Amino acid sequence: MKYAPLLSPTTMQPLVLYDIPGEVPDKSGYWSPNAAKCRYAIRYKRLPYETRWVAFPDIESTMRALGASPTGKRNGKDVYTVPVLQDPNTGVIVSDSFAIAEYVDRVYPTIPDSVFESEGEKALIKAFDDALGMATRGALRWMMVCAKEVMVEEVKEWFVTMHEERLGMKWEEISPAGSELRREQKDALKAALDVVDGWYRRSGNGKWVQGDRFSYADCLVGAYMFWYSRVLAKEDWEEVSEWNRGRWAKVLKDVEEVCDGSY
Numbered sequence: 001m002k003y004a005p006l007l008s009p010t011t012m013q014p015l016v017l018y019d020i021p022g023e024v025p026d027k028s029g030y031w032s033p034n035a036a037k038c039r040y041a042i043r044y045k046r047l048p049y050e051t052r053w054v055a056f057p058d059i060e061s062t063m064r065a066l067g068a069s070p071t072g073k074r075n076g077k078d079v080y081t082v083p084v085l086q087d088p089n090t091g092v093i094v095s096d097s098f099a100i101a102e103y104v105d106r107v108y109p110t111i112p113d114s115v116f117e118s119e120g121e122k123a124l125i126k127a128f129d130d131a132l133g134m135a136t137r138g139a140l141r142w143m144m145v146c147a148k149e150v151m152v153e154e155v156k157e158w159f160v161t162m163h164e165e166r167l168g169m170k171w172e173e174i175s176p177a178g179s180e181l182r183r184e185q186k187d188a189l190k191a192a193l194d195v196v197d198g199w200y201r202r203s204g205n206g207k208w209v210q211g212d213r214f215s216y217a218d219c220l221v222g223a224y225m226f227w228y229s230r231v232l233a234k235e236d237w238e239e240v241s242e243w244n245r246g247r248w249a250k251v252l253k254d255v256e257e258v259c260d261g262s263y
């Protein structure tokens with residue numbers, strides 16, 4: 001079901017998207033995958049927005065102060081995450097990338113620029129979101145270790161300690177460069193992307209997950225590729241992006257293009 005627009009992109013105040021800053025080569029700061037998912041949706045819809053940076057160690061205190069909802073539990077305690085969207089036009093604060101995409105699509109439908117074609121499609125794309133996360137899980141620790149390299153300098157030590165505590169292992173054991181374990185993590189990513197490539201092949205050879213129609217599913221695959229392209233060593237991203245006949249380099253390029261490219 002489509003809703004009548006409440007506010008127009010030309011008269012609205014910019015949305016505020018909270019994200020974690022990094023020191024990426026292009027100096028944009030953007031690297032985080034979860035924020036990228038809903039940022040692509042916002043950009044696809046041509047909605048004005050600004051980024052507010054929150055250092056990783058300050059996420060919980062900043063989000064509590066803002067009145068954002070936690071997105072889960074860890075050891076029985078509420079977990080606060082980014083992205084979080086603050087909409088100055090409505091006063092609404094939304095936590096979680098998927099909920100943010102749903103919110104902007106509902107409140108700012110700007111037909112035909114919807115990322116969900118129907119209410120019913122949301123269930124399937126949510127399942128797709130979860131499936132992508134599960135499929136690529138085997139490479140998560142590799143990405144985690146690489147992500148340290150793009151963290152802002154002051155946070156690097158905190159980032160290491162936080163992961164050591166959460167995983168109960170030394171940083172050097174998580175994904176040692178050149179090790180058999182790293183090889184397995186890379187193979188796990190390759191196997192995962194073969195599965196995702198199989199999903200694309202079912203879609204009638206179109207450019208998008210759903211063939212000819214762009215949807216939030218494409219924002220999701222695009223966000224994973226964006227993340228890999230930002231955190232992986234240059235030669236590793238070059239290799240990964242060429243797997244499956246260059247599909248991943250192309251997906252990232254296509255999503256960036258349709259979501260109005262440059263940051």
Ligand SMILES: N[C@@H](CCC(=O)N[C@@H](CS)C(=O)NCC(=O)O)C(=O)O
Nearest residue numbers: 032034071080081082083096097098
């Ligand atoms: N389901 C959430 C997950 C968000 C998430 O895990 N964000 C990470 C950064 S990419 C975070 O804020 N982590 C904080 C923590 O783990 O304490 C979403 O899709 O927005």
